[in-house]
Structures are given as C-alpha cells and as structure tokens.
Amino acid sequence: SGSVTTQYNPNYEFGGIVTTIADLQHIPREQLRLVKALGQGAFGEVYQGCYRQRPCDTVEMPVAVKTLQEMTVKQAEDDFLTEALIMSKFNHPNIVHFIGVCFDKTPKFIILELLTGGDLKNFLRESRPKPDRPSPITMKDLLFIAIDIARGCRYLEEKRFIHRDIAARNCLLTTKGPGRVAKIADFGMSRDIYRADYYRKDGKAMLPVKWMPPEAFLEGIFSSKTDVWSFGILLWEIMKMGFMPYTGCTNKEVMDLVVQGGRLERPENCPGPIYGIMASCWHPQPEDRPTFATILERLGYCGQDPDVTTAPLPMFYLNVSSERDTT
Numbered sequence: 001s002g003s004v005t006t007q008y009n010p011n012y013e014f015g016g017i018v019t020t021i022a023d024l025q026h027i028p029r030e031q032l033r034l035v036k037a038l039g040q041g042a043f044g045e046v047y048q049g050c051y052r053q054r055p056c057d058t059v060e061m062p063v064a065v066k067t068l069q070e071m072t073v074k075q076a077e078d079d080f081l082t083e084a085l086i087m088s089k090f091n092h093p094n095i096v097h098f099i100g101v102c103f104d105k106t107p108k109f110i111i112l113e114l115l116t117g118g119d120l121k122n123f124l125r126e127s128r129p130k131p132d133r134p135s136p137i138t139m140k141d142l143l144f145i146a147i148d149i150a151r152g153c154r155y156l157e158e159k160r161f162i163h164r165d166i167a168a169r170n171c172l173l174t175t176k177g178p179g180r181v182a183k184i185a186d187f188g189m190s191r192d193i194y195r196a197d198y199y200r201k202d203g204k205a206m207l208p209v210k211w212m213p214p215e216a217f218l219e220g221i222f223s224s225k226t227d228v229w230s231f232g233i234l235l236w237e238i239m240k241m242g243f244m245p246y247t248g249c250t251n252k253e254v255m256d257l258v259v260q261g262g263r264l265e266r267p268e269n270c271p272g273p274i275y276g277i278m279a280s281c282w283h284p285q286p287e288d289r290p291t292f293a294t295i296l297e298r299l300g301y302c303g304q305d306p307d308v309t310t311a312p313l314p315m316f317y318l319n320v321s322s323e324r325d326t327t
C-alpha cells in the first residue's frame, strides 16, 4: 500500500472542552476574495480580504486572511491548525474574533476579524508628538488602550490560558481614530508551546526575553503571572509610545540586569500611578505580582484621576532608528 501519512488531528482542550478540526467553522473558498497583502505572518502572507457570508449575498465583510504557504512542512500544517483551534475558543471584545477556516485544499486560510487600525506598536510610533505636529492622541487615549488589553488579559487569566507573548506587536486596533478598541490578536507563542511543551524553534534566540520574567527565562516556569510581567512591559511600551524596551541591550544583558533587580525606568511624563502599576508587575516573586483584576481596578482609578488623564505626552525630537524590534 502507499505511504500512510499520519493525519495530525490535535484534540485541543480548553476550559474542559475538547475541540478538533471538525468543530471549526469551515468557510467555502469561493465566498472569499483576497484584496491586498498586509504583511508577512509566521506561515506566509496575511491579506485583507472580503467575505460573503452567503453565496447569494451582495454585502461583503472585510476580513483578515492568514495563509499557510503551499510548500510547507508538516510541522507548520499542524501549528496552523492548532492556532485556529486556540483562537476559535475565545469569545471576548478585546480578543480578535475568529471567523473560520478554509482547510479543504491548499493554500489553507484562517479568517479573522479585520482590525483596520493596524498593530499597536506602529500606531504608537506614528502617534508621537513632533515639534511641528502635536500628537493626535492624549494620555487618556493611551490609558484606554492599556485598559482594553488588560480586559483581554483578565479574560485569559479567568480561562487559565497563558498567552506567553503579551507585547504591543501582538495587539491590534479597530481603527486609528477616536473610539478605537485594542485587542490581543496573535497567539503564535502559546500555540508553539501547546504543541511542544517547550520552545522547539531555534532555541532562546527566538524567545521574547525582554518581555519575560526571571522564572520564565531561567527555569521555564510559566503562569498567568508571566503574562502580568509582560503586560507591565507592554504598559511601558505604551507610555514610551512604541520604544523598544531596554533599548540597545542584548537579551543576555537584559537577563543579567533583571536578575540583579534592574528594571525599566519611568518613562518621561509617565504619571506616577501608572509607573506604580507597571513596577508592581515586575516583582521578582510571581506571587507578589497583581492579578489582572487588580491591574484593571488600578488602571480604572488612573482614568478617574485628572492629574493622570491630563498629563502631557513625551516629546520626541529625533527619529531614533535603533528601536527596530529585535527581540
């Protein structure tokens, strides 16, 4: 008989319920139209597309389409499926909505809600006040973005799901304008670990060390307190409007610094209460870090404090190119 390919069919367990590929919403490919490339994802190009919910429909819904490139290794196929299974189980306004998959033939697609504000890191950098152009956003806007992501993280904490890569690059905005909503929109790291229980890519070089607490990068211990530490780093990214944390340091230098108690400094113009929250996320002992419920409470108070919401944004004079995102 011909070679038997063992079809990887993961049973994904979340919240006590087991899900498999058969449970995923399958979208007929002909109801999908790819419009323009948005950029490279881990498996292949990500597109903006249009989805007609019923063949006879004339109305189309804008969507994001993650594609799995045609010539790919089996491992990537399995990772792609696992990512779809993970995202299909979430149901929260601050986590990107999963619409469905096209897995009937290649290229395979994962179809997601399209967030036309793009990713948070780029938005923060674009929104910096310049000498000739005041910022289009205020400290209050930054605080509301932080509150949105904290809500998404609290939902994951309640579901006992560890994200492992909370960072501005993995968050998106529904729009750049007022009324924007921030969402957690990439689950690549938690997918890798779910499938392998360790980081199987080429070793530590790929790990987001600058967003990780000591017990994670030293002993591989992960919990929701790992995500709390990362959220503290994300809060710093927000207050620094998209700077790279520990600018100019290598991962090794950051690990040594953090183990010795070194921490990111209070960003210029960052209100004290907000710096107090991020600093509390960086307790050396995981159990001394707050829960996301507590973080949300404290961010809520900041939102009611005029000294915080009316604080000026930092000024940026030179376009420091060294902020490129090298983890």
Ligand SMILES: C[C@@H](Oc1cc(-c2cccc(S(C)(=O)=O)c2)cnc1N)c1cc(F)ccc1N1NC=CN1
Pocket (backbone or CB within 6 Å): 038, 039, 040, 041, 046, 064, 066, 096, 112, 113, 114, 115, 116, 117, 118, 119, 169, 170, 171, 172, 184, 185, 186
């Ligand atoms: C997978 C992809 O998902 C999306 C990207 C964009 C999106 C990304 C960039 C620009 C625009 S926009 C402003 O042209 O609408 C929309 C909008 N909606 C998505 N659901 C994504 C999720 C993230 F959490 C972070 C980055 C990306 N990517 N992947 C490739 C590029 N970004």
